[in-house]
Structures are given as structure tokens and as C-alpha cells.
């Protein structure tokens with residue numbers, strides 16, 4: 001049997017795979033491995049589009065050393081957001097989203113909560129649906145090659161985040177104070193692109209976490225323990241209920257445990273599975289470690305606690321075949337209340 005601590009060759013996927021998250025944890029610290037193939041800062045289909053321009057400015061897609069200063073500023077700004085404000089907004093958005101049915105709840109609650117603390121006015125189900133549509137347009141364009149199709153969504157979101165009212169919202173206030181445009185090599189444009197990235201990053205990963213949590217609570221009543229959601233979520237992530245993997249590319253020739261990699265070779269790094277706490281990689285590790293970890297956990301926990309506190313006789317939904325993304329599985333739900341699904 002192959003050793004799970006060594007890279008496995010997956011010729012059918014044309015990549016090398018780190019199965020054990022402890023190996024992924026170590027590889028995520030290696031500067032010779034980057035988030036983009038060498039010489040290809042953009043996927044070809046994004047070239048020339050507004051989405052491509054933003055993508056090229058996102059911290060998530062860059063490895064140049066000049067981005068470590070804005071990354072540190074971003075981490076400080078996100079840490080400064082008062083958890084109580086985020087929890088209150090998450091409860092508000094979760095309660096609103098529930099009126100749109102369980103599938104809407106899973107998809108809309110995480111990004112709507114972050115959008116609201118970034119200053120987007122989200123006071124109705126249709127506001128949430130509008131936001132979800134914009135993020136879906138971006139997701140579709142990133143996946144299927146129609147990059148220009150997401151340009152109106154990018155423009156609309158950038159504009160909504162740039163209003164004076166939004167600047168005063170709790171998370172934007174932290175960004176302006178601790179990670180303002182002067183900290184970013186590309187100035188205002190790069191600041192604005194990464195402000196939008198916060199919304200984008202909360203979308204699919206947030207839906208994966210909340211959707212998998214709901215599926216487990218719906219099917220395992222013993223897990224429904226009020227006050228314990230925040231403690232339970234890291235276990236769920238380890239069990240594959242969040243982002244399950246990420247990719248890296250060799251930037252130069254290197255050797256990993258006897259495997260010789262050439263520039264451009266691709267790696268698939270598993271992020272879920274049995275680990276010691278020190279090796280937990282549910283939120284990544286190294287230079288690209290998720291700066292939104294606390295926000296993601298607080299939002300999901302607040303939304304789940306709200307469900308546990310509701311005493312309105314609402315029945316739990318039945319999980320059914322959901323959406324499989326490259327890095328996550330997001331369950332769908334059959335709604336016993338017969339609400340419309342998005």
C-alpha cells in the first residue's frame with residue numbers, strides 16, 4: 001500500500017497528490033510551490049475581462065513577496081472586526097434567508113453576513129437573492145470560460161462596496177483603518193479588488209461549511225447541542241465538511257520525498273482528514289492561510305445556533321445530492337416546508 005505521507009502520482013489527473021493533510025501542511029509552507037503555474041498569472045479564458053483584471057490582483061492568486069505587507073494588514077483588519085457585530089449580522093441574515101428555504105439559507109447566509117458587515121444594504125430576501133446572483137455569475141465565469149459574462153456582476157459589486165455608507169460599515173471601517181489603499185502595491189484598484197475578494201472567498205467555502213453542518217445536524221440529532229456549534233465546526237472541517245483540497249504548482253525544479261518535480265508540475269493537496277491540531281489545514285497554511293477563518297466560523301456558528309434556538313416546529317430538511325466543486329461538496333436539501341429552492 002502506498003505511504004499516505006508521500007506524494008502519490010495521479011497520471012489520470014496529470015498531477016501529484018498529497019493525501020495526508022500533514023503532508024499538505026508541510027508543502028503549503030514551501031516557497032517553491034505557487035498558487036499559479038509559472039508564467040501564467042491568469043487562466044487563459046480570463047484574459048481581457050474585468051474579472052481577469054480583478055483575479056490578477058487577488059492575494060489568493062499571487063505569490064510575489066510584495067504582497068506579504070498587505071496580507072498582514074488584511075489579517076489585522078479582519079481580526080479587529082468585533083465578533084459581536086458579526087454574530088448579530090449573521091443571525092439577522094440567517095433569519096432572513098430562512099424565509100427563502102433551506103437551499104437559499106445555506107448559500108446566502110455566509111456571503112450575505114460578510115456583505116452586510118462590508119456595508120451592502122441587505123434588508124430583504126430579494127436583496128440576498130441579488131447578491132447570490134452576482135456571486136453565481138462570478139463562479140460561473142471562473143469555471144466555464146465565459147469570463148465577460150461576469151463583468152456586470154463585478155462592476156455592480158465593486159460599486160456597491162464603494163459607497164460612502166458602505167465605508168462606515170464595521171468591516172470596511174477596519175479595512176480603511178488597518179489595511180487602507182496605501183498598504184497595497186497597486187493602490188486603490190488593488191484595495192478594491194481585494195475588498196471584493198473577501199465577499200467572493202466567503203461564498204462557496206462558506207456554503208460548503210454551512211451546508212455540510214446542516215446535513216449533519218439534520219441527520220444526527222445527537223449533534224444538536226446548543227452553545228457547542230463553534231467548538232464542533234473544526235471537527236466537521238477535518239471530516240471533509242469544508243474546503244477539501246487546494247492546488248499548487250512547482251515554480252522551479254525541486255524534490256519532495258524522492259519525487260522530482262519540474263516547473264509547472266501540479267499538486268493536489270488534501271486539506272481534510274485525521275490530523276493533530278498543529279497540522280489542521282481546514283483553512284490552509286503558510287502564506288495563503290485563510291485570513292477569514294474566525295469570521296467564517298463565527299458566521300456559521302451564529303447561523304446554526306439560531307436554528308437550534310428556534311422553537312417554531314420547523315422540521316429539519318432532508319439532504320440530497322448537492323453540488324460537487326473542484327475543492328468542496330455542498331449538499332442540497334429537500335425542504336419539508338416546501339419553500340422554493342434557489
Ligand code: HEM
Nearest residue numbers: 059060201202205206242243246283284288290292295296
Ligand atoms: C468569512 C468568510 C471568508 C473570508 C473573508 C475568507 C477569505 C479568504 C482569503 C482572502 C483567502 C486568500 C488568502 C491568501 O491567499 O493570502 C482565503 C484562503 C482560504 N480560505 Fe478563506 N475565507 C472565508 C471563508 C472560508 C471558509 C468557510 C473556509 C473553509 C470552509 C475557507 C478556507 C480557506 C482556505 C483553505 C484557504 C487557503 C487556500 C489555499 O491556500 O490555496 N475560507 N480565504
